[in-house]
Amino acid sequence: MSREPTKPKSEGEVSPAQKAASGKAGSLPETKASASEDIAAFVAKAHAMSPHAAGARGRLVFALDATMSRQPTWDLACALQADMFREAASLGSLDIRLVYYRGLNECRASGWISDSAQLAKLMSKIDCRGGNTQIGKVLSEARREAVASAVRAVVFVGDAMEEQVDALCVKAGELGLLKVPVFMFQEGHDDTAERAFREIARLTGGAWCRFDPGAAAQLRELLRAAAAYAAGGREALLRLSRTGAGAAKLLGQMR
Template sequence: MAGKPIARGVDRKPERTVEKRARPDEIAAFLDRATALRASGAGGGAGRLIFALDATMSRQPTWDLATELQGDMFDAAAKVGGLEVQLVYFRGRGETKASKWTADAARLAAMMRRIRCEGGLTQIGRVLGHAGAEARAHPVAALALVGDSMEEPFADLAARAGELRLLGVRAFCFQEGADPAAGEAFREIARITGGAYAPFDAGAAAELRALLGAAAAYAAGGLKALEARADGASRRLLGDLR
């Protein structure tokens, strides 16, 4: 696929002059304003979703399933305003790549079909860091993360999730299987960002289709669009978002 490698973070020198430190009440007020903006669908973030998938070796069956189902995300979003998607994946020995943004389901599917899963450790931290970088460049409404394991220090993931919250990016974390470490990490990433967590069974096409469609509807139209959907997956995610 014509993806671009995600560069590792670069340390920067601190600014020479620092304004006064924010008081706890100012930080709380900022978080309240950010939450209100997301709840109303305001702020220009609707319509952009980062679709992040674990492409390590165990994931090939679900990768193929996600390739088949990704068009349903665009269909769900089209009903409430449309969607731009960026595919991000990790696999092998430190390989994490991101595609260009696209509003074309066929183009995204073609890119996904050219990718094969390879053995390796998870790189969820780099995915979260990339999502933050994208959100600083232009508004991103949501991150949909699909995976089945977590092999990284959780403190790093929590810190990056906190950055996403401040940037207004909700993480929808969908866990395949029942790995306890992955479940704990995915739940916390969702909680910290104000997003949602949901497990799904391997091979459950209808279940994953509904979850991806609900995440896409939120990205395109905010909470109102998700509330307008009558399916169980949307109600399931709304329970976390509220």
């Protein structure tokens, strides 16, 4: 995968190279928290979009920690991502935007992808690299897409949090105002990560769930549940919860 510039021309501006085409990842800039009037404006715009309207395509931001320790889970997520498309197919349709961070200040996003084979091909070209977490950039990207294209949900898969939790909570709160739930799927038992992930989920009206390292069945159920919500909303998640443990876990936490 070709590398692209990681710095925008100015604060809040995204270069053409960063507006990636489908299947090609582009760098994401960090942005400052919006002023109150900006928040009010994009809340009004997002509500007007009615993302769960009949016939609308479901849109899901699929974000993963791709730092060095995450390679086994990256490979697992790559193997399971097709289940999200299959689950959504019974309800309508699903577009996924892959967001990942790795290395030194590298955070990238793909275009919108509607085919599992295309997403698998993209993910197979990405290797994990050492570095710190960049969850703030993930939340900023989700906020931009919530306004631009009516994102219905965000899935994050990771095992650590190395940022200022209050700053993350501000971004999460903005997503909560937009009614975009974030499903925080934590691998392992890091206490710092758990506290932050739980709060992000709470502020967005989403859910936090833990899965064991390498537990394919657990992660599969969680991803299927998130895809069901993105494609069909709360009612779809409720129906899936009658037979799926992952959906029941998410539904039990969502306000």
